[in-house]
Amino acid sequence: MAGMVEAIHVKRKTMFEFEGSPYACLDSDISTPTARGGQTLVRLKMRNLLTGAVFEKTFKAQDKFNEPDLELVPATYLYSDPVGSYFLNQESFETLTLTGNMLADAMDYLIDGTALQVRLYNGEPIGLQLPIFVELDVAHTEPAVRGDTSSGATKMARLETGLEIKVPLFIKEGEKVKVSTELKEFAGRA
Structure with missing residues (x-):
């Protein structure tokens, strides 16, 4: 049988089962009471892995969840x-x-x-x-304008999958770029 995890031990990226569905913890916040006899509460921001729905719910610290299969x-x-x-x-x-x-x-x-x-x-x-980074070809981007070289200047580029991201001015059509799948942004030349 799968193990059990207490709500107080659920951290970011922890997977757990709640009401028969698998969930991933996106964020957790522990509230410790100041009064004697108060209960410690854990507020979890969680994503249902079947539906993609995200919501927040508060649990008692000792509530237990099954580990999902x-x-x-x-x-x-x-x-x-x-x-x-x-x-x-x-x-x-x-x-x-x-x-x-x-x-x-x-x-x-x-x-x-x-x-x-x-x-x-x-x-x-x-x-x-997804992998943390993927390498994709630049399908379309405007050519850099001479003199437009302020530090950190960017332009929009459409990649081979249709995704549009900001890239530095020196990137040209046909080049391969590394893209962060978590941040949805340019991460370097491939």
Whole structure:
């Protein structure tokens, strides 16, 4: 049986099960009472991993949660069609299908052959864990204007997936750039 975790020990990025669904903690705040006999409360900002819904809820410090049956498997992005997006499980070589609501904005970073991890809950795919950085080609950007060289100057660039980010003026069309999937921003030349 999976272990139990107390609410007071739930920290950022902790996974836990609440009301039969898996959740990821986005933030936790512990309120210790000043009066004697008061209860310590834990306010959790949490994301439902099945629906993507985010909300806050307060628990008593001693409330317990089950650890969810979550597993990350290495996979490669294959292609998408109107039914969903398809990934090749690198361990079992079976094809995993995820629908649009399971992907959220992950499609902004996926090109054929992108290596990532698929999150399974009770053996079924429920979402992705993207790499921290992905390398994408710049599909379109305006040429830098001579004399426009103030420090830190940026311009908009559209990448091969359609994602638009700010890049430094020296980046040209056709170059490969490194993009942070957490911050959705330029992280350097590839």
